[in-house]
Amino acid sequence: MNILQYESKIWATADLLRGSGIKESEWPSYMMPFFALTMIESRLVRMFDNLKAEIGEEAFASINKDDLYEMIKDQGQGYNIYIFEKNQTLADICMNDKSFDIDFDAYLHGFDGETKDLLGVDATEGEKFLDIKGVISKLKAKKVLMGYTKLWSEIDLKPFNxxxxxxxxxxxxxxxxxxxxxxxxxxxxxxxxxxxxxxxxxxxxxxxxxxxxxxxxxxxxxxxxxxxxxxxxxxxxxxxxxxxxxxxxxxxxxxxxxxxxxxxxxxxxxxxxxxxxxxxxxxxxxxxxxxxxxxxxxxxxxxxxxxxxxxxxxxxxxxxxxxxxxxxxxxxxxxxxxxxxxxxxxxxxxxxxxxxxxxxxxxxxxxxxxxxxxxxxxxxxxxxxxxxxxxxxxxxxxxxxxxxxxxxxxxxxxxxxxxxxxxxxxxxxxxxxxxxxxxxxxxxxxxxxxxxxxxxxxNKQAIMLTNVDEYGYSFYAKLKQGKTSEKLTPVKLSNGERELSEFVITTFDAEKYNYLADAFEKDIKPFISSLDYKEQALVITTSTAKYWFDAEQETLIKEVNGKKDLLGCGKIVVKSAYKNASKTQPERIEISVELSPDFQKDYEIIPFHKDEVDNELAIKAFMAKYITKPFAYLENVVGVELNFNKIFYKSEELREVLDIMSEINSIDAELKALELGLAL
Missing domain, CATH: 3.40.50.150 (Vaccinia Virus protein VP39)
Incomplete structure (x- = not known):
């Protein structure tokens, strides 16, 4: 007898759930505990029958309850008072509808402790496992508990191993x-x-x-x-x-x-x-x-x-x-x-x-x-x-x-x-x-x-690029050795593109920040009023020169007495910082201006070589071939990925132009025929 013939019978128990208005997605939670119950009972009954056959009917009948319990406990498959001591199964309990509720509850509580825990017989808060207690409560509310249990009791798995x-x-x-x-x-x-x-x-x-x-x-x-x-x-x-x-x-x-x-x-x-x-x-x-x-x-x-x-x-x-x-x-x-x-x-x-x-x-x-x-x-x-x-x-x-x-x-x-x-x-x-x-x-x-x-x-090789102007020069070359920027002392700022690396002040709540009111009036207001947003570029005027960035040539320009000097690609950086009061000066907000090179951090993905020397040579060869700007090496991190698409990618075979044109002509002819048919 093929056990899979029971698959449809087991699944048919869900028909009652459907008729009770229980959603299909919830069926497993109702079926799980009862299916587990059926499997447990069938295996316990079969184990019990095998023990009786092994010991013999007469000898088995003379075994007292305590010895029987220990004998079955040694099998490690569980215990049930109804099955082993009363010779009753779920099918027997379902035969008496008047005492069903009491008998079914006693049957479930007749299992050993572990089985009761797994089934969720006494589940309250916390781990409910199969939560048969909760399922029973819902089935009772729909008045279908006995009918549902009876369907499961008719599934006899005892003949199967x-x-x-x-x-x-x-x-x-x-x-x-x-x-x-x-x-x-x-x-x-x-x-x-x-x-x-x-x-x-x-x-x-x-x-x-x-x-x-x-x-x-x-x-x-x-x-x-x-x-x-x-x-x-x-x-x-x-x-x-x-x-x-x-x-x-x-x-x-x-x-x-x-x-x-x-x-x-x-x-x-x-x-x-x-x-x-x-x-x-x-x-x-x-x-x-x-x-x-x-x-x-x-x-x-x-x-x-x-x-x-x-x-x-x-x-x-x-x-x-x-x-x-x-x-x-x-x-x-x-x-x-x-x-x-x-x-x-x-x-x-x-x-x-x-x-x-x-x-x-x-x-x-x-x-x-x-x-x-x-x-x-x-x-x-x-x-x-x-x-x-x-x-x-x-x-x-x-x-x-x-x-x-x-x-x-x-x-x-x-x-x-x-x-x-x-x-x-x-x-x-x-x-x-x-x-x-x-x-x-x-x-x-x-x-x-x-x-x-x-x-x-x-290899994921990090580098610091030094951006250059259209002539290939960077402001970095103009700096004295060891310096990273050149500070300016402006006497006037006219507006344009600028970088405020810390913050931009547009309004000031003098009441909330009254301790900075004087500094605001003295330092910030003049700075804000000096910025004209209609101008094209930020011009820094010092006592000796004017400085600005020419976007077309991508270079900083220094002008002295009408003579312009190209300084190379760089940035004008405007910073502001709050300073506490000192013995010689009150608390204030200081604004500083710097000319700095235009550095840009970048990453290059380069094939890896397991030999360390070969790997370094491969990185250098890659940089020589693909990187045209001045740069400095930063950290190199080795990554790993397994990309199936790269390895097994197959490009779509291109069709001949004549074939495509022929297909277009064919479709065009079909459309004209349809139009003609509609006109008639």
Whole structure:
């Protein structure tokens, strides 16, 4: 009997929700706790039946209640008084409508403490997990609680093993993901992507007596973590152990419930970035599909004060993806590997010197990135963007040492016959095997390129340009050695273009700033009145000369007795500063005027060379070729970005002019025929 035949029956329970006026987007929150209840009961009943068969009916009947409790407790799958002591299930309770409310409440409270917590039987404030208490309250208000519970009680999963129930669970969670990205779909990874991740991992591991420890730091409902484990178990005899952590109450509860029916699985609740529940563990395999573009402002202080040394750099507060990446790398053992799903921002966000660029550089410096795989668009249920698989490996083969492979798998898909939310494509088995084979071979193909890791580095060289006039001169050449400007003592200022580097005073509140009233009258008013905004240029008149800036020639001009001297490109800078009263002078606002060179800070992006001498020579060659103005070198920062568009860009093939003209003539003829038809 195929368990997937129950998928439609389970989904049919939502018909009652629809009839009760409950919005489709809210269905998962109503279905989750009851589906979990059905899975738990079926597994407990099957475990109970297996125990009876193993011990024998007569011997089992003679076991007292305390011994029975300890025996079942040792199984680690939970306990329920109704199931184990009264031989009653949810279906039995639903047979008596008169006592249903009392019996159902007693049935739920008959579970062990952990199960009650996960289901949210006594949920009040704080962590409610699946919040069955809240759901029951809403269903009671709509007078459909018993009818809804009865529908679920008719779903008998007892004939199926854990693996089959897990398969059904993943199909149901996928449907929830289709309709509600805010619940199950928030962290749901499609089956085809899970299969690709599992195949990549399988290509990197081998049979061994050593336990394979698999970790997902944002495990959600467990579909990625358990999906990878099941596929690894299908290919290898090697024993596996799964570890997962998630912050979402309901998703954690689903994963935790599932973990209790697996041979060796540990699921914890909490924010991985703030409180790593597996702080003393390292893993053979790490996997994750962390949230994209989610702010971590709410726990900023915890991240900035983190003492674990896992965060080498702190990225932008608006996106925590690279925090998860650093955390996962810190959890790898000496030979560990991983596959992490990210959006494109982790490839190129942030300029050279930014935390994002520095994280990428640290990863490539550490030679931990083996490949990045671009997946097709429309692959996930709640987004149509490109997504990327980062393949991490601390035990690279010789052919991949100090190299990174980019695989453009954006065209490796099969269209779905029917869209599932935003998901319109899937990486089919043929494409999946081809991608894994390409990664294994690690040689260039049309859609895959291998690069030395330094290919992705670049120099961001800062320089200070000295702007020159149309004759190639700068005022800098006129200054005495060691000076950066020349101060003037003006006797008159006529208006024009000017630079007030500190502030411009246009009005003055003498009452509010009465302590500056005298200074205003003495110093500021004359300055303001001397500025005529109708003039073309600011002219500084001293006792010996006049100075102004000629915009056409881009030069400072000094005029003495009618003779003009070109000083080179520069600036007239007018400054004002408040001065406290001294023994010889009252408090005042002093205005100063300086002639200074026109410096401009600029940046040049230059290809990187891993040899330090070659890199310096390349920078100098670039400057000699492209920079024509005088300049001084400032700091050089090495950045890293992985740009798929640059590497795999294909320009659109241009059409022949004759073909285009022919098409235009054809369209023109069709339009004329239509006009003629309308005229008739």
């Amino acid at each position: 854990n693996s089959e129930i897990t398969t059904l669970e993943e199909h149901i969670k996928r449907k929830w993901a289709d309709i509600s990205a805010e619940t199950a779909g928030e962290q749901y990874t499609p089956d085809d992507v899970i299969a690709l991740i599992a195949d990549i991992i399988a290509s990197k591991i081998e049979e061994s007596d050593k336990l394979l420890k698999i970790y997902d730091c944002t495990c959600g409902g467990g579909n990625l973590l358990f999906g990878v484990e099941d596929r690894i178990n299908a290919k290898f005899k090697r024993l596996t152990q799964t570890y997962g952590q998630d912050w979402n109450d309901a998703l954690y509860a689903l994963a935790k419930i599932e973990s209790r029916f697996r041979p060796d699985s540990k699921i914890e609740h909490g924010n991985t970035l703030v409180e790593d529940k597996f702080y003393n563990e390292e893993f053979d395999v790490v996997i994750a599909n962390p949230p994209y573009g989610v702010s971590w402002k709410g726990y900023q202080k915890d991240i900035e004060n983190d003492k674990t040394d896992r965060f080498k750099f702190i990225p932008s507060i608006s996106d925590g993806q690279l925090l998860f990446m650093q955390h996962l790398i810190s959890k790898l053992d000496s030979n560990g590997m991983g596959v992490v799903v990210h959006n494109g921002s982790t490839l190129f966000s942030g300029d050279a010197g930014s935390a994002e660029s520095n994280i990428r550089k640290w990863m490539l410096d550490s030679d931990i990135v083996e490949a990045v795989i671009q997946l097709p668009t429309d692959e996930f249920f709640n987004t149509g963007i490109y997504t990327y698989l980062w393949v991490l490996n601390k035990n690279k083969s010789l052919i991949s040492k100090d190299k990174v492979m980019l695989i453009n798998a954006s065209e490796k898909f099969k269209p779905l016959n029917k869209s599932k939310g935003s998901k319109r494509k899937e990486v089919d088995e043929t494409s999946r095997l081809e991608i894994v084979e390409t990664l294994t071979q690690y040689v260039d193909k049309e859609y895959a390129k291998v690069f030395e890791k330094e290919h992705f580095y670049f």
